[in-house]
Each structure stands twice: as C-alpha cells, then as structure tokens.
Amino acid sequence: MSAHGLYPGVAVVTGAAGNGIGAAIAKAFAAEGCKRIALTDRKSDLLDAVKTAIEATYVGTQVYAVSGDISDADFVQSFIDGVVAKFGRIDYAANCAGVLGTAQRCTETSIEEFDRLNSINYRGVWLCSRAELGVMVNQDPLDGNVPGRAPSRGAIVNIASQLGIVNKAKTGPYSASKAAVISLTRSDAIDYSQDGIRVNCVCPGVIATPMTVWDEESRKRTEPFVQMAPLGRIGRPEEIADAALFLCSAKASFVQGHAMVVDGGYILT
Numbered sequence: 001m002s003a004h005g006l007y008p009g010v011a012v013v014t015g016a017a018g019n020g021i022g023a024a025i026a027k028a029f030a031a032e033g034c035k036r037i038a039l040t041d042r043k044s045d046l047l048d049a050v051k052t053a054i055e056a057t058y059v060g061t062q063v064y065a066v067s068g069d070i071s072d073a074d075f076v077q078s079f080i081d082g083v084v085a086k087f088g089r090i091d092y093a094a095n096c097a098g099v100l101g102t103a104q105r106c107t108e109t110s111i112e113e114f115d116r117l118n119s120i121n122y123r124g125v126w127l128c129s130r131a132e133l134g135v136m137v138n139q140d141p142l143d144g145n146v147p148g149r150a151p152s153r154g155a156i157v158n159i160a161s162q163l164g165i166v167n168k169a170k171t172g173p174y175s176a177s178k179a180a181v182i183s184l185t186r187s188d189a190i191d192y193s194q195d196g197i198r199v200n201c202v203c204p205g206v207i208a209t210p211m212t213v214w215d216e217e218s219r220k221r222t223e224p225f226v227q228m229a230p231l232g233r234i235g236r237p238e239e240i241a242d243a244a245l246f247l248c249s250a251k252a253s254f255v256q257g258h259a260m261v262v263d264g265g266y267i268l269t
C-alpha cells in the first residue's frame with residue numbers, strides 16, 4: 001500500500017467549519033493519510049481554524065479552504081473549479097453543509113423557512129454533487145490501494161439524516177429535505193455506476209455538534225431525542241466520519257446507492 005493508505009486522492013468536504021460532522025470528516029481524512037483536502041463552509045473564520053489545525057497536526061497535508069454559500073450555484077462551481085485548479089482532481093466528496101429546521105407544524109411554517117431549508121439541505125447538496133460528478137466523470141480512475149479492487153473515478157457521500165427515513169412531530173420540511181438527499185443519492189448511484197463512480201449517503205442520528213447542543217438548555221431539549229435510540233447516548237461527529245470515510249474508500253467498492261444509518265438504533269423504535 002502507498003504511503004497515502006486508503007486515501008491517495010483528493011478529498012472535498014462541505015460544511016467543514018467548527019466542531020461538526022464536516023470538520024470531523026476533514027480531520028479524519030487527514031488522520032488517515034489523505035494529503036490533499038479541500039474545504040468549504042460559509043463561516044470563514046471557523047473554516048480557517050479547521051484548515052490551520054489540520055496543517056499543524058498533519059504536516060505535509062495541503063488544505064485548500066474557500067468560504068461561501070453552497071446554495072449559490074456560482075459559488076459552488078467556482079469552488080469546485082478552484083479545487084481542480086489546485087489539486088487536479090476530486091476523488092472523495094462529503095457533502096455535509098446543512099441546517100436544522102424550526103420545530104413547527106406545516107401551517108405554522110413560513111414559505112421563507114421552507115425555501116431556506118430546501119435551498120441548503122436539498123438544492124445545495126444537489127449543486128455540490130452535480131459539480132463534483134462533473135469533475136469525476138471526466139478524470140482517469142485512481143487505484144484505491146486495496147488489492148483486488150478496481151480503480152475508481154470517485155466516491156460521493158451525502159449527509160442525510162435519520163429523519164430522512166423516519167418522521168417525528170414538527171419536522172416536516174427538514175425531514176423531507178433529507179429524504180430528498182437519500183433519493184438523490186440513489187438516482188445518482190444508478191446514473192454514474194457506468195462511470196465507475198459510487199454515490200452513497202450517511203443518515204446520522206442525534207450527534208453532538210453545534211447544530212444540536214451548544215449550551216445546557218439545548219442539551220436538555222435534545223435529551224428526549226437522544227433517549228429514543230436504544231443505545232441511549234448522543235453520537236460523536238467522529239462516529240459519522242468513520243462511516244463516511246469507509247464509504248469513500250476502496251473497501252466499500254461494492255456499496256452503491258446505500259443510505260447508511262449511524263444512529264445508535266434511533267430508527268428502530
């Protein structure tokens with residue numbers, strides 16, 4: 001196996017600022033030997049901090065970080081063009097940028113709130129995966145360093161949610177936006193199999209990130225949802241990163257169009 005282990009190629013991660021799932025995936029790529037990593041998020045200061053932390057911890061890793069809004073088609077295309085100009089290709093893409101909805105029933109939800117959620121969670125993931133696929137489809141396959149597995153043109157992992165699979169009270173537009181991500185993942189998996197590209201998604205359960213728990217009050221509000229899972233604890237962003245990295249690697253070479261639920265058993269009850 002080469003010095004770059006399972007990740008000899010170029011990784012792209014959206015929603016990579018702060019202490020959430022995207023940042024955990026970015027750090028996991030670096031920890032596993034990926035040497036070329038591109039990051040984006042709309043929070044520029046927090047994004048720069050993740051870049052700095054990775055470069056300081058994993059010396060020799062190049063991080064290309066550009067802040068912007070993934071619901072903006074022009075930004076997404078310019079970011080992906082920049083990644084290709086910098087690193088020449090894209091082999092692994094984790095589309096994590098997303099927002100949580102407000103806890104409201106349909107008639108209480110404003111049209112603006114519906115559009116905000118869908119423009120980021122659904123349209124944003126579509127824009128990113130569309131631009132990433134556009135690069136992957138035109139590049140030479142890369143050997144993923146697992147004996148007996150064919151070289152791959154790329155692997156995409158979209159971050160959906162357990163709420164894309166099961167429904168709970170007052171989650172309508174958020175749940176629907178995540179179900180759309182699962183459906184999009186399956187369609188892209190069908191359409192790009194012929195090109196040697198895999199497209200999967202991860203459906204996290206309740207994970208300790210700035211989206212869910214940022215103070216004592218938010219921890220209390222989140223606890224009933226944590227207790228819905230048989231494992232009875234909140235998940236760690238690193239536990240989602242492990243699933244995403246597996247799906248990006250050549251070890252997942254026969255996993256296609258899958259919605260991998262990583263939720264402590266939340267959807268079982």
Ligand SMILES: NC(=O)c1ccc[n+]([C@@H]2O[C@H](COP(=O)([O-])OP(=O)(O)OC[C@H]3O[C@@H](n4cnc5c(N)ncnc54)[C@H](O)[C@@H]3O)[C@@H](O)[C@H]2O)c1
Pocket residue numbers: 014015016017018019020021022040041042043068069070071096097098099100120124159160161162203204205206207208209210211212
């Ligand atoms: N934390 C959970 O319990 C949980 C559960 C299921 C699914 N998810 C999903 O996981 C993904 C990551 O969430 P997280 O928990 O790490 O939350 P987070 O808030 O820590 O991370 C999301 C990141 O996306 C960025 N972002 C939001 N809108 C953006 C936009 N328009 N353009 C660019 N960046 C944008 C934010 O700035 C943030 O850094 C989301 O898609 C979320 O819906 C999270």
